[in-house]
Amino acid sequence: MTISSVVSRRKLFGTLACGCVAATGLGSSPARAASPVTKTSLSAEEALAKLKAGNAAFVAGGACTPAGGPVPISTLSAGQAPFAVVLGCSDSRTPPEHVFTTGLGELFIIRVAGNTADVTAIGSIEYAVAVLGAPLVVVMGHSQCGAVEAAGDVASSGAQFPGFIGDMVQPIVPAVLRARKAGHMELADAIRANVAEVARHITTASEVVAQAIGANKVRVVGSVYDLASGKVDFLA
Template identity: 45%
Template sequence: MVSRRLLLGALAGLAAPAIAFAEGDGPAPSLLTRKGRRTRSALKHQATDKAALDKALAEVKPLEAHPAVHTPAAEPAVTPDEALGRLKHGNAIYARGGANLMLPTMARIAELSQGQHPFAVVIGCADSRTAPELVFDCNMGELFVVRVAGSTVGREGLGSILYAVEHLGAPLIVVLGHTKCGAVGAAVDVAKKHTEMHGALQEMVLPIIPAVLEADETHPADLQDAAIRRNVRDIAGRLKRADEVLTERIADGRLKVVSACYDLGTGVVSFDT
């Protein structure tokens, strides 16, 4: 294999040392003498690199064209209800303090290197206290997790979800919020107190504001908690119509989309089903 720096160094003369320095490897290049001439050692180094490159390129074989291969969509290994039952059972274990915190064995790690088959997609908040693998007593390779503050879903997140459903066969999507969510609290402040947020922080809370306004009409006394639950319900509802892959699988009974809320104080997840 021809190294990137070797290739660029041969094509651009003496650029390789500069590239190495820019990428954090090696000292700053000093290829010129005080008189502005290249040193003999630099020229010798260039010649050596050029010879090595010529030899490597001579050994490269042309790529062979391969026919296009269509990969069929993966089918769920378990039903949506079975997947939901596993999550509920795992959370019950976690909430009573009996969660399995064993790390995966090397055999399991080697097995997962060959492929993954998660039984559920969890769209969660980035809050450090809400790791889905712990909350649902799951191990590596069992959950496909997409996490953003406020449990919102943008286009990139939707693409990740579609990949997990269509290509990995996940039969369940859970939109998981949690009590005392700071992102939702910030959205409440923006909607009700006209708090100003800058840049990406403003973009983070904007998708949550509709849920805040909806919750304000029914539960103004406990607005943050109501908005947290309204937010995940709204996201789950929109996901059901977000892409034909999801709508078709839901109609066929191969996929279920549910919302839920994790209580930081008790460890219990309440599902909206």
């Protein structure tokens, strides 16, 4: 079964109202074939190199303008062709567009505290990979992550939090426990373990992503952003 057939069978994207589907070129309808937007031509390795270069520029100067200069907003209305997906934390200090010195239309971003991958996040990743043609998925944790720290408190002492916060951090707890069982007790260890677990979960839970990996169309890579230096450390 191909990725396209999986997408078609599930009719995941046919009714989305964001206007992106018509611009993807996926499928055989004349309207889609006439898409004015071409998917990125970058390979996963080239996309990763672009992110690393963008992060180096960010670290060097805190630049927020992409290397290619600002993109006229009106040109973006035809569709989107992001070269990477980033699943990051909601922490206000970790905006991927800034961290990687990218502009509008370049990154497809999902952000949730603790950079976990629930059904909504995985569905969003599948859309970016299978429909928009993004060749790289980056799970980006960060130093001093409060969500992972909270999960550590749950693991250590059964800490409880108001509202849905406890439910939110619960998916992080198994990674924390595995790290500790292996003798890695620090918060930084838990953060890396959570990133690795989320990356693994995406590739095992999503048939769409697994198919894309098998077809050498996408890579899933873990990373950790350091709040103090601005540097992103890629785990693979």
